[in-house]
Amino acid sequence: MRPPVARDEDEPDRVPAQWHRVLTLLANISLFIGTRGVWNSAAGHQPLIAAVISVCYVSILVTGVLTLVVRSSRSLARLDLVVLVTGITLVYCATGMRHGYSDESILTIQAARELLHGNPVYGQAWPWLFGHHSSVAYTTTVDGGYDYTYAYPPLTAMLTAPLLSIGHDALPEVLVPTTAIVLGAIVMWKMLPTPWRSAATMVCLGFGLIPMYARLGYPAVLALAFLIPVVVRWTRMGTGGPADWLRAACLGAACASQQLPWFLTPFLLAGVYALRRGELGAREAALAVGRIVGIASGTWLLINGYFIVTEPRTWIEGIVLPFTQGATIHGQGLVGISLYYTDGSDRLSWYSHASMLLAAGLLALFVLFVRRLGPAATVLPWCAFFLATRSQDGYYLMMTPLWLAAAVTAPPSAFATAWQPRLLHGRRTARTVLAGALVAPALVAATLAATGQPPLRMQTVGSTRKAATVKTLTVRVNNTGDSAVQPHFMMTTGHGESLWWKVLQGPSSVGAHATATYRIQAPGKGFTVPGKGVRVRLRAFTESPLTLSSQDIHLAPQKDPASHGK
Numbered sequence: 001m002r003p004p005v006a007r008d009e010d011e012p013d014r015v016p017a018q019w020h021r022v023l024t025l026l027a028n029i030s031l032f033i034g035t036r037g038v039w040n041s042a043a044g045h046q047p048l049i050a051a052v053i054s055v056c057y058v059s060i061l062v063t064g065v066l067t068l069v070v071r072s073s074r075s076l077a078r079l080d081l082v083v084l085v086t087g088i089t090l091v092y093c094a095t096g097m098r099h100g101y102s103d104e105s106i107l108t109i110q111a112a113r114e115l116l117h118g119n120p121v122y123g124q125a126w127p128w129l130f131g132h133h134s135s136v137a138y139t140t141t142v143d144g145g146y147d148y149t150y151a152y153p154p155l156t157a158m159l160t161a162p163l164l165s166i167g168h169d170a171l172p173e174v175l176v177p178t179t180a181i182v183l184g185a186i187v188m189w190k191m192l193p194t195p196w197r198s199a200a201t202m203v204c205l206g207f208g209l210i211p212m213y214a215r216l217g218y219p220a221v222l223a224l225a226f227l228i229p230v231v232v233r234w235t236r237m238g239t240g241g242p243a244d245w246l247r248a249a250c251l252g253a254a255c256a257s258q259q260l261p262w263f264l265t266p267f268l269l270a271g272v273y274a275l276r277r278g279e280l281g282a283r284e285a286a287l288a289v290g291r292i293v294g295i296a297s298g299t300w301l302l303i304n305g306y307f308i309v310t311e312p313r314t315w316i317e318g319i320v321l322p323f324t325q326g327a328t329i330h331g332q333g334l335v336g337i338s339l340y341y342t343d344g345s346d347r348l349s350w351y352s353h354a355s356m357l358l359a360a361g362l363l364a365l366f367v368l369f370v371r372r373l374g375p376a377a378t379v380l381p382w383c384a385f386f387l388a389t390r391s392q393d394g395y396y397l398m399m400t401p402l403w404l405a406a407a408v409t410a411p412p413s414a415f416a417t418a419w420q421p422r423l424l425h426g427r428r429t430a431r432t433v434l435a436g437a438l439v440a441p442a443l444v445a446a447t448l449a450a451t452g453q454p455p456l457r458m459q460t461v462g463s464t465r466k467a468a469t470v471k472t473l474t475v476r477v478n479n480t481g482d483s484a485v486q487p488h489f490m491m492t493t494g495h496g497e498s499l500w501w502k503v504l505q506g507p508s509s510v511g512a513h514a515t516a517t518y519r520i521q522a523p524g525k526g527f528t529v530p531g532k533g534v535r536v537r538l539r540a541f542t543e544s545p546l547t548l549s550s551q552d553i554h555l556a557p558q559k560d561p562a563s564h565g566k
Contacts, residue, residue, distance in 0.1 A: 041097045
C-alpha cells in the first residue's frame with residue numbers, strides 16, 4: 001500500500017481546521033443579533049426590505065449547515081465570503097429602517113450644509129437643531145450650559161455634503177459611516193489570513209455594535225475604517241514602498257475624521273521606531289518614522305486646509321473642543337464612584353489629570369517594554385479613558401476591530417528583535433518597580449478625585465407640582481467649602497444626564513461656609529416623578545472649582561386635586 005501523500009498546509013483544498021469552522025459559524029451566528037427587530041420594523045412599512053432580510057435568514061441557516069459539513073478549505077473560504085455578503089446586506093437593511101439622529105449626526109449634517117453654502121463651520125452654535133429633535137441627547141457643560149457646536153475634524157462633514165441632496169433626514173450623514181465600516185470590513189476581510197476572515201465580519205458587522213454607531217452617524221466609525229488598513233500588519237510600517245505610503249495616508253485621514261486616532265498614533269509610531277531600529281539602526285528608524293509622520297501630516301493638512309485658511313482660530317478651537325468644553329462627568333468608568341456611589345467630589349478635575357497621567361505612563365511603559373507590550377498597541381491607548389471625566393464605553397468599543405486586526409497580524413513573535421532601552425536589564429524586581437512608578441501618579445490622581453467630598457449640602461424645602469409632575473423646587477444649599485461657588489442644578493433618575501433646571505430665585509453664588517436658598521424650575525413641561533424603587537438624585541455642578549454635589553430626594557407622587565373623589 002502506498003503511504004498517504006503529505007499535503008502542504010497552504011494547499012487550498014486541504015481539510016479545514018475545526019477552529020476555522022467554529023470561527024465561521026460564530027460569525028454567521030453573530031448576524032442574528034438585532035435582525036429580528038429590523039424585520040419587525042420593515043414588515044409593516046417596507047415589505048421589500050423584510051423580504052431581503054428573510055432571504056438573509058435562509059443564507060444564515062444554509063451557511064450554518066454547510067460550514068459544518070464541507071470538506072475543503074476552499075469551500076469554507078467561499079462560505080466566509082457568503083457570511084460577509086450576508087452581513088453587508090443586513091447592515092444596509094438596518095440602515096434603511098433604523099437610521100436616526102444623534103447629537104453627533106445632526107451637528108455633522110448642519111456642518112455639511114454650512115460648508116456647501118460657504119459659511120463658517122466651527123465656533124457656530126446651533127441650539128435650534130436640538131429643539132427640532134427632542135429625543136437627541138444634549139452635551140451639558142459645567143457652566144450650566146450646553147454645547148451646540150461642531151467639535152470634530154472636518155472629513156465626515158466633507159463627505160456628507162455631496163449626499164445632502166438624497167434626503168432631508170439623517171440618512172445622508174448615516175450613509176458615510178455605514179459605508180465606511182462596510183468598506184473597512186471588506187478591507188480587513190481581504191487583508192487577514194484566509195482562516196481568520198470571518199472574524200473580520202463578526203467584529204465589524206456582527207453583534208450589531210459597530211453598525212449601531214454607524215446608524216447614529218458617529219464620525220469615529222469613519223476614523224475606524226481608515227485605521228483598519230493601518231493596523232493590519234502594522235509591524236511592517238516604515239519598510240517603504242507604496243503600501244507604507246498608503247498606510248500613512250490612511251492614518252492622516254483617520255486623524256482628520258475624529259479625535260480618537262490621536263491617542264493611538266503615538267503608540268503606533270513608537271512601535272514602528274522600535275521595530276525598525278532593531279533591524280536598521282537608530283538613524284534609519286528615525287527616517288522611517290519621519291516619512292510616516294510627513295505623509296500622515298500632509299494628508300491631514302490637505303483635508304483641513306480649507307478650514308485652516310478660512311477660519312483658523314475657530315477651526316483649532318473646534319477640533320480640540322472635546323478637551324476644553326468642560327462637559328459634565330459621565331460614563332462607565334471611574335467617575336461612577338462620584339456619580340453613583342458617593343455624593344460627589346470637590347476634586348473632579350483630578351479625573352482628567354489621572355487620565356492624562358495614565359496615557360503618558362502607558363506610552364512610557366510601551367516604549368520601555370515594547371517586546372512584551374507591542375502586541376497590545378491597539379488596546380493600551382483606550383485604558384486611559386476609563387479614568388477620564390467622559391469615560392463612555394463607546395470610546396473603546398468602537399475601536400475593538402483594531403484589537404482583532406493586531407492580534408492576528410502583529411503577534412508577539414513580531415517584536416522579538418524590536419529595540420528597547422536596556423534599562424535595568426535582567427533585574428525583574430527593578431523593572432516591576434519602574435512599571436509601578438510610571439502608573440502610580442495616575443492612580444494617586446484617581447484616588448484624589450474619587451475620595452473628594454461634595455462641597456454643597458442640599459435640602460429640598462418646598463415644591464410646586466401638578467399630580468406627579470414637579471414644576472419647581474425650593475432648595476436650601478449650604479456651602480461647606482472654602483471657596484465661593486456658583487451651582488447649576490439638574491435632576492437624574494438613572495445613569496444618564498439631564499437638562500439643567502433654571503434658577504428662578506437665589507444668589508449668583510454661594511459664599512464659603514454660607515447658606516443660600518434657590519428656587520429652581522424644571523426644564524420643559526416639568527419633572528415627572530418616577531415610580532417606587534427609582535433613585536432620584538438632585539445634582540449641583542460648579543465650574544470653578546470643578547465640583548459635584550448630589551443628594552437623594554424623595555418626591556412621592558401626589559394625586560391631582562381635580563381627580564379627588566373620582
